[in-house]
Amino acid sequence: MMSNKKAAQVVLVPSPGQGHLLSTLQFAKLLVNHDHRLTVNIMLFKSPVDSKTTSTATNSLHSESHRINVINLPDYTPKPPSSDSERASSMDALIDFMKPHVREAVTKLTGSPSAPPLAAFVLDMFFTSMIEIAKDFRVPALVFFTSGATFFGMTLHMHTLRVRDNLVAYEWEDSDSELTIPTFANPFPWRNMPTFLTRKQWDPIFMSYASGLKEADGFIINTFEELESYAIHSFHDAAFPVYPVGPLLNLSGDDDRASETIIKWLDDQPPSSVVFLCFGSRGWFHQEQVREIARALEDSGARFLWSLRKPPPEDSFMGAPSDYSLPELTELLPHGFLDRTAEVGRVIGWAPQAQILAHKATGGFVSHCGWNSTLESIYYGVPIAAWPLYAEQQSNAFQLVRELKLGVEISLEFKHELMFGTTRVLSAEKIEKGIRNLLTDTEVRKRMKEMSEKSRSTMKEGGCSYSHLGRLIDYLMDKVSV
Structure with missing residues (x-):
């Protein structure tokens, strides 16, 4: 039963990174639109890396609701x-x-x-050390987990193995063995373990982060039960509540001229014929790998739209990729590639991803398997060719291809070393095989279409995410002091 208390406020503390911020803001909108008693206060600061994302997101909130307050913190x-x-x-x-x-x-x-009572802090998954602030205010601290429930379970389990059994993941990276993880239906190969678990430099960071998660009072996850039913059911006996309330997506389009040009080109292509290649806000490759991708596209004969980004300067800290100029592209790509593929493909810089995935001409998505990109592709029913780079993307890729069968493999164990070490080069032949499978696997396409329909209905009344959101709001209101 829903509480009769009149009002409450919630504090949200999102990470400024694009993959975290945008879904957190969608969650804020979801809360206030679902229950008129709630006011959400978002603690926001501009990141030097994603300042444009922060500004755009802030502007979009001003017209949404008078019950969403953006509190701008000093720039960092x-x-x-x-x-x-x-x-x-x-x-x-x-x-x-x-x-x-x-x-x-x-x-x-x-x-x-006269201020409404504070119901809870909702903290980004990387901000668990702020749980101490929630405790000071004597309210629950919930974690907003911007990745999936399957990976959430992996994180908790790997921390348990590290503490209980002294199992050190980076000592097993080259092993051919597999590991049983409660949120995965199939054994998980050590070779597919995400980079942040298999690099010694990251071990103290992981231990601090994962132990912080275990201090939280509950978890809000950007996923939906119909997608990750196996993982979510594995938490039924957990000591903490889990609320899968997604998919929380930022599907608003961009109206600039670059978007218009791209969409106009897609309008001229046959239905489900174009392979879209895009690797996220931080995805980039060195020249040798770029040329292998180009060769694969040309040899496949597929129509393509390729979002190709320039690496950040080597001396920059957390610098973001940028767009190539035409002369730079000509120099980077194989000689004559742009001319030879002019009738069937386009190489672009930044991409309006949601608009492209929504277009009827898009038939497949070569993706890094970032969680937001995965949810967008599912929402629009576009099959994925998995090519993970970093963070948790290797486990997402394994989940998509082996567990859910919503995608095909380019490589499930590829690791792009953004900070440490070097990256191997994936051959054109392997990439081409993945592209061909992406366009011809009818079973994957059918399953993706079915999951797309579920992703669109789950947040409507009667859907699983709608029900979990109601449980969450009941929890929040019940925690408000009388």
């Missing part, structure tokens, strides 16, 4: 790291900077006698 300028260990621990420095500002802002929010 990171100190350039002088070592790998400093680079890996940069998130700690960010959180230490934020803590006093968050504490001060919440004190002001709750200081007035």
